[in-house]
Amino acid sequence: MSNEHYLHNPLIHADRRLGRHRSPWVRQFDCTHIAPLIICRGPIRKEAMDVFREMGITRFGILLSEKDSITYQNALAPELRAMTDPDRIHRVPDYTGANKEEREQRIRQIINIAHDNGYNAIFAGYGFMAEDEAMVAAMEAAGLNFIGPCSRTVHDAGLKDEAKRTALKAGVSVTPGVDNATALTLLKKCPDATALKALAEEHDLALDPAIFEAGALELPDLADRVLAASYGKGIDLYTVDELCETLTEVVEQMTAQYPENRVRLKAISGGGGKGQRILGIGEVARSPELTREILNEVKTTGVGDNKNVLVELNIETTRHQEIQVLGNGQWCITLGGRDCSLQMHEQKLLEVSVTDESLRTALAQAEAEDNAEEIRILTQEIRTLEEMEDEAARFGKAVGLDSVSTFECIVDRDKHFFMEMNTRIQVEHRVTELCYALRFTNPEDPADSFVVESLVEAMVLLAAHGPALPQPTREVRHNDSVEARLNATNQALKPAAGGVIEYWSDAVDGEIRDDQGISLHNPDTDSFMKYTLAGAYDSNIALLLTVGDTRLETYQRLAETIRQAQMRGKELATNLEFHYGLVNWFIGNNINARPTTRFIVPYLTAVGELRARANNIDLHHAWEGLRRHLLAAHEGAAAKELAAALDRKQTLILRPLELLLAQPHMLAGWLSIHRDSYTMLDGHSSWNGNPLLLLDETYHYLDMDYDPDAPAASVVWDHDHELLQAGLAFYGELHAVLGEDDWLALSSRLAEERAPDGMAADRWAAVRAAHRGFQAGMELLSVLPRLAEASGFFELSVNADLSIHIPERLLDAEHQAAMAKVLVPPPRAKADEILAESGGMFYGRETPTHEPYVSVGDHFEAGDPLYIVEVMKMFNKVYAPFAGTVDEVLVEEDGVIISKGQPLFKITPDEKIVIESPAEVAARRRAATDEFLAQLV
Known part of the structure; x- marks a missing residue:
């Protein structure tokens, strides 16, 4: 999808106005009389606006909280770019209020706004008050049509204690x-x-x-x-x-x-x-x-x-799966599942569909390959999905579900337990609606029907005509879909507010992008409009989705989408590189792997280990050392010729390596899809394919393909491109002439002085010389597998039963914290101060009624809590990195906005902190690089 949620998406019907349908039965479900007030924010608000327009609903308004822009300039909700009538924008201090009294005040305010402006319905999306029973009941009492489950369902299913008791009565397995x-x-x-x-x-x-x-x-x-x-x-x-x-x-x-x-x-x-x-x-x-x-x-x-x-x-081996369910109070159906196990801090990152069609396709592939273990696991997965869908439908009926909700489970091998029902639409609902559509059919005429492909549209239909709607059937659209949540987080996935998006490339073919309107261009100049990521709410920037006939195809499309995505900005930190690495990790290992909710932190730790090793490599020092070693074996004209070849290839080889070593998530993905490209022999790596072809693939992986119109910094340079293409053409012709497709066999043939039959000796000598020239310096590519081997990166692997083997060291909490700091080093501080690790809202105590964690004169030990920083809905407690005494607290009060690197405390450390000088850092890197070179040559 391009910049608008549905209008530019060929996967979605362009016109949902049922009132225009010729069938009287279909026309009765027209929803143009609905006039909703949207009281949520983010991508779901923009999605609702688009769907309402397509349904012919023209009278709708939005609630705008001042917190949408409370912290940073130019952070106003981008959805406003699509609103042409300022009278339909209604401002409130906050969506929910800070306490019960403010929540009740906000509810009354919303009701008054609706009544005063002619709105007859409320759409709350997936945030804020979407599951607030008191709010839903108040809306119903005020005569407003709540587009979502009714207050009775919210009470019986939404409150987790009530839901658990209902589940037990309905025969649903619980934790x-x-x-x-x-x-x-x-x-x-x-x-x-x-x-x-x-x-x-x-x-x-x-x-x-x-x-x-x-x-x-x-x-x-x-x-x-x-x-x-x-x-x-x-x-x-x-x-x-x-x-x-x-x-x-x-x-x-x-x-x-x-x-x-x-x-x-x-x-x-x-x-x-x-x-x-x-x-x-x-x-x-x-x-x-x-x-x-x-x-x-x-x-x-x-x-x-x-x-x-x-x-x-x-459940320590938990996989988090959920079933999409909807009903009208009498009937209840399910639309398959979603696996949301790839999450951190209870926040989902990558969500993939779980459908019967997808599982059976994967099962057929396993049967074709005679993979008994995968056959066993996938057969169980099909059975588990069927059981969860059956329980979801029964639970939905038990609570009188009359809209869209999500039945959440945890799956432990061959067992599953009901966790909770979210009585709202979910962030990841698009994963489901891209796999299944709903067909509503006239009970009196099977040929008379209409199809609904949007769950938001289904919510509106159920709110407007629920009792009259017959139970629909589900129709397959795509076997698989996957969604990556693009968030404002740093390389260690901690929220990072305040960055400015100054440029974001347009969506590419196959990409479905829900970005709340950030990508909408200036209508006069067609230029991208800068957007500041405020920190008052969550860190989500956009949802990136792809679809396919198999999970592998879907992941490959997502990887290609992210590969081509370009985002630039001031102090901007996102998890785009993380997603690129993660998706390629699954592509390179096993796309049918079954990760648990514990996977992401060990994965990040493994990436941190790669970064720690990469930090010790000085590529330019390595290149000079390799150059000296290669030239030492030659003299005279041969040495000059080799030196010239190496000089021509220096930037060709070093530029992509520098980028990979500087971007650990990109490196993790590259290693994952190329783990079979080399073989370790006696401590040395040997490439199984032509290193020059691997280098070409690396430029493509890094989105550095040749483009004469692109900025030189982001693509392969002209002279390097010419050299690379000349080498690829040379080997292409050589393979054809010698009739040898295998690289190892071709390399062995090129090592022989005797010319092949039918080729003159002088020509063969020239061919061998060209081969040496094209391969000269390619030895440095071995730094990549050496880093993987040294860090044990490939020990994080997929078992035969599709579970994931996590080495014990990656589960150690202290090691995890250390590697997080390697991924995102804390701000450089003086020896007598503690700096803010990130921007956000500062709190120096547990709650307003508690004493501060530390005050002037207090002594603290390493690991003691010092303060809390609230960043994009996450409360992050920060602990002391060493022991010391507080000399001065530099933040006057709680609730103050702080910025990354800001001094917070003046302290006297118990022990003198030794800071490595730049010269010492350089010397350490050269020594580590020399050790690598010794293994290489």
Whole structure:
């Protein structure tokens, strides 16, 4: 797709206006009477705007928070570029408010905006208040049509404790754990029905006295009823400290029962990675701290808020899969699954479709190759998908699902457990709608039907005509699809706000780009408009998708899309290179690999190890050393000829190598797809193919193909291109003349002085001389496999059963943290100060009621928390890199915006910090390079 979500996408029908259809049955589902107010932001807001227009819905407005541009200039929502009527843009301070009171105020404000401006519907997308039961109920009470699940479904399915209980009743498998910590906390204070009744009377709670009669309800259920009444009245019957005490006891019990598993704490109103923490083995004491963190994160610390927190067993080999489900309250269907295991900090990064068609295609390929283990695994995958889809449909019916939702599961080998239902559309919903369409057919006339390819359109149809819609059938569009989330993050995947996108290349053929309007060009000049990435909300910039008939084809298209993407800007950091490396890792290893949610951090650690090795290589020093070694074996005219050949090839060889060594994610991808290009013999690498052809492929991999109109810095240079093409032409002709396709056989033939039959000796001598000239200096390419071998990069590999082998060193937390700093070195500081590792919002304490982590005069140890920085929805606690004493706190108050490299504390370290000088760094790199050269030559 190009710059607009649907209008330029050949995969999507251009006109969805059902009112124009000739069939009366179809025309009844026209939605042009809907006038929605969009109260979300980001790509889903732009998508909704596009879909509404295509449906003929012309009267819609958007809610614009001042936080869209609160931190940085020119960070205003890019979707406004497509809005021509300023009267349809409605401004509020924030979408949700900071606490319960502000949330209620915002809900009333949204209702007033809708009523005052003639909107009759609300679209909340996948963020902010999309799953807020109170908001949905308020919209319904105000006579507004909420485009999404109704408040009853949001309550029964959206609240994680209620959902878990419903799942058990519906026969859905659930994760072991405790879902009623608040009820258990209350029962400690009021251990029987009499005490609970007295408490209810004391606070004048609106409850039927009959529920307190003996046997009417189980005690935990009765406690839940009392708690629900207290939330409705806006009072607290327990304190956070009391809840933390209960949770600690639950965690202790689960740790004793499952000593080899970690435990997950999850706020019932969390989602999208927020409101969840994992306790490591033996970290029971941290449960109160983490409980407070997640309650703060989901803004449920106010009086009367439901503060329930689930405690669940963390399945260590978890794969995160989800089923797309939709219904109209009577029927419920599923649209296949998505694998979202490739995530970090509970934030998804790469999402791939899981469809019956795709799995059966992969199974057929495994059967053709007689791969018994893959046949076994893929057969189980098909069975698991069928079971999850069946459970999703049953659960959807149980909660009366009347819109689009997502049934989320964790998969552990041949078992799966229901995790939660997200009662909203998901960020990755496009992965599903690119695989399946919905056909609605007239029950009275099978030939009378219409097709829906957009889940947003399906939500509008269900909101406008739900009861009248017959159950649709799903139709295959593509076997596979994949989505990469392009985020504003650094090389270690930490959020990086404040960068300016100054240029972004247009979408290429096969690319589907949802970018909330950032790519829309200036309508007068057709130039790209700069955009500043603000830090008030999440780090997502765009969603990049591709489709295919197989997963391999889909990944290859995504790799090609990213290869050609060009993005430049000021202080801009994105995960584009990370995605390029990751996608190529799977292409080079096994596209059917089954990664778990623990994969990304070890993968990043392996990439960090590559970077650490690459940092010690001085390529120019290596080139000079190789040059001296090669020339030492020649003298006279031969030496001069070789020297000239090496001088001509210096930039041809060094430029791509310099780029690969400077971009570790690009290097990881290159090594992955070329892991079979060499063989190690006696500690030396030997290329299995022509190194010159490999060099040409490397220029292509780096998107440095020859283009006379492109900036010289981004492509192969003219003279290098001519030399490379001359070499490729030479070997092409030589293969034809000698009738030898195999490179190793050709190399052996070229080592012989005797000329082939039919070729003159002088011509053969010239051919051999040209061969030596074209291959001269190519030995330096061996730096790439040497780095892989030295770092053990290929030890991270796919097992025969499609699971991934992760070496133990890559799971070590200290090593992971060290390699993250290698990928993104902290700002260079003086020996007496601590600098901000990133920009964002500074907090010097756990919560507003806590004491600061450190104050003037405090002594801290290495690893102690110093402050929190909130960057793009993520709360990152920063720990002391060494021990010392605080001399001065340079940030005056919490909630202040800080920038990367800004001094935060003046300190006196316990031990003198030794900083390596530039000369010492250069000497160390030369020594490491000389060691590499010794292995090379």
